[in-house]
Amino acid sequence: MTTLFINIKELIQVRETSVQKVSGEEMKELPTIKNAFLLIENELIVDYGSMDALQSKEVDEVIDATGKIILPTWCDSHTHLVFASTREGEFVDRINGLTYEEIAEKGGGILNSAKKLQNTSEEDLYKDAEVRLQKVIKMGTGAIEIKSGYGLSVEAELKMLRVVKRLKENYNIPIKATFLGAHAIPAEYKSNREAYIEMIINEMIPLVIQEGLADYIDVFCEKGYYTPEETDRILKAGKEAGLIPKVHVNQFNSIGGIATCVENKALSVDHLEVITDADIDQLKGSNTMPVALPSCSFFLGIPYTDGRKLISHNLPLALATDYNPGSTPSGNMNFVVSLACIRMKLTPEEAINAATINGAYALNLEDQIGSITRGKLANFMVTETITSYNFIPYNFGSHTIEDVYIKGIRM
Numbered sequence: 001m002t003t004l005f006i007n008i009k010e011l012i013q014v015r016e017t018s019v020q021k022v023s024g025e026e027m028k029e030l031p032t033i034k035n036a037f038l039l040i041e042n043e044l045i046v047d048y049g050s051m052d053a054l055q056s057k058e059v060d061e062v063i064d065a066t067g068k069i070i071l072p073t074w075c076d077s078h079t080h081l082v083f084a085s086t087r088e089g090e091f092v093d094r095i096n097g098l099t100y101e102e103i104a105e106k107g108g109g110i111l112n113s114a115k116k117l118q119n120t121s122e123e124d125l126y127k128d129a130e131v132r133l134q135k136v137i138k139m140g141t142g143a144i145e146i147k148s149g150y151g152l153s154v155e156a157e158l159k160m161l162r163v164v165k166r167l168k169e170n171y172n173i174p175i176k177a178t179f180l181g182a183h184a185i186p187a188e189y190k191s192n193r194e195a196y197i198e199m200i201i202n203e204m205i206p207l208v209i210q211e212g213l214a215d216y217i218d219v220f221c222e223k224g225y226y227t228p229e230e231t232d233r234i235l236k237a238g239k240e241a242g243l244i245p246k247v248h249v250n251q252f253n254s255i256g257g258i259a260t261c262v263e264n265k266a267l268s269v270d271h272l273e274v275i276t277d278a279d280i281d282q283l284k285g286s287n288t289m290p291v292a293l294p295s296c297s298f299f300l301g302i303p304y305t306d307g308r309k310l311i312s313h314n315l316p317l318a319l320a321t322d323y324n325p326g327s328t329p330s331g332n333m334n335f336v337v338s339l340a341c342i343r344m345k346l347t348p349e350e351a352i353n354a355a356t357i358n359g360a361y362a363l364n365l366e367d368q369i370g371s372i373t374r375g376k377l378a379n380f381m382v383t384e385t386i387t388s389y390n391f392i393p394y395n396f397g398s399h400t401i402e403d404v405y406i407k408g409i410r411m
C-alpha cells in the first residue's frame with residue numbers, strides 16, 4: 001500500500017541521514033522542508049522532498065495536506081501507564097498543604113498504588129491500560145516505554161509486566177518494558193530492606209528474564225527510597241541479566257545517583273529537577289540521555305529540570321510524560337512540549353527535538369523512529385491547518401494533531 005501526502009505546508013524533523021541524538025547547539029536546529037511531499041509504502045517512509053521535485057508515480061492513495069504540518073510522532077520514554085486506580089485523594093491532600101513526601105510517609109504514594117494493584121486482576125489492569133494507550137496514541141504518541149513498579153511483590157511485578165507484554169503483542173506501536181521492582185520499599189520490608197533487595201535480585205530479575213518481560217531496569221534513587229549503593233547493586237544485577245539501566249534520579253535531591261547511573265552506562269537518567277555542576281560533569285562524555293518530565297513538575301509544584309543549563313553544557317535532552325496516578329496523571333506529550341517551552345524556556349525547535357529524536361534515543365529506537373528519514377517506520381502525525389510549528393507548543397492544554405499514523409496505518 002502506497003500513500004502520497006502532497007502540498008504539505010512544512011515537513012518537520014527531516015533527517016537525510018539518521019542521527020542518534022542531538023545535543024547542545026544542535027538542538028536549536030530543526031530541519032524542515034516547506035511545500036513538501038511524503039511517500040509511505042506499507043510500514044515505512046520511502047521518500048520525501050519538495051513538491052518541485054515530485055516525480056509522477058502510481059500510488060494507492062493521495063492525501064492533500066495543504067496548510068498542514070507533518071512531523072514524527074512523539075516518543076514517550078518514561079511512563080507508568082499500567083496502574084490499578086487513580087489517586088485524586090492525594091491530589092486534594094496536596095491542595096490542603098501536604099507534600100508528596102509527607103503523603104508517601106503516611107503510606108500514600110507508590111505504596112498506595114501497590115496496595116490497590118495487588119488486589120487487581122491482570123485482565124482488569126490490561127483493560128484499563130489499553131484505554132490509556134489508545135488515548136495517548138490519538139494525541140500523537142508513536143512509541144512508548146511502560147514500567148512496572150506498583151507491584152512490589154514477585155507476583156504483582158510479573159503481573160504488571162505481563163500486561164505490558166500483552167499490550168506489545170496487541171498494539172502496533174513500539175513499546176519498551178522496564179522492570180521497576182525497586183520503586184519503593186514495601187511496608188512489610190520497612191525494617192528489613194535488605195530482604196526486599198535480595199528478592200529483587202535473586203527472585204524477580206531471573207523470572208523477568210525467564211519470561212522475556214523487560215528491556216530495561218529502573219530504580220528510584222532518592223532519599224527515602226533507594227541509596228546510590230543499593231541502586232548500583234540492583235542495576236548491576238539487571239545488567240548481568242541483560243537489562244539496560246534507565247533510572248529515576250535527582251527528583252528531590254542530588255545524592256550521588258547520577259555518578260552511579262553513568263558508571264553503569266545508563267541509557268537515561270530521568271527527572272533531574274535537581275542537578276548540580278558535579279552531576280553535569282558526570283553526564284558530559286557519557287552516552288546517558290538526560291530526560292526531563294515537566295508535567296510532573298507542573299502537577300507536583302516542584303522545580304522544572306534546568307534544561308537550559310544541560311543544553312548550555314552541550315548535553316542532549318529528551319522529554320517524556322512520566323504518566324502515572326500520583327505525580328503526573330497525564331499522558332499528553334503535546335502538553336509536555338508546551339511546558340518545555342513555557343516553563344523550561346526551550347525553543348520550539350529544542351522541545352520538538354527533545355520529544356522526537358532524543359526521545360527515540362532514550363527508547364533505544366533512534367534507528368527506527370524519531371525523524372522523517374527514508375527507511376524509518378512511518379510513525380508520523382498530521383496537524384490541523386496551523387500557522388507554523390511554533391503553534392504546536394503555543395497552543396498549550398489542547399493539541400493540534402488531526403491524524404496519527406503508526407507504521408503507515410491511520411489510527
Ligand SMILES: N=CN[C@@H](CCC(=O)O)C(=O)O
Pocket residue numbers: 080109110113220248251296322324325326327328
Ligand atoms: N518518583 C517516582 N516515581 C513516579 C511517581 C510514582 C507515584 O507517585 O505513583 C515518578 O516518576 O514521578
Ligand SMILES: [Zn+2]
Pocket residue numbers: 078079080248322324
Ligand atoms: Zn516515573
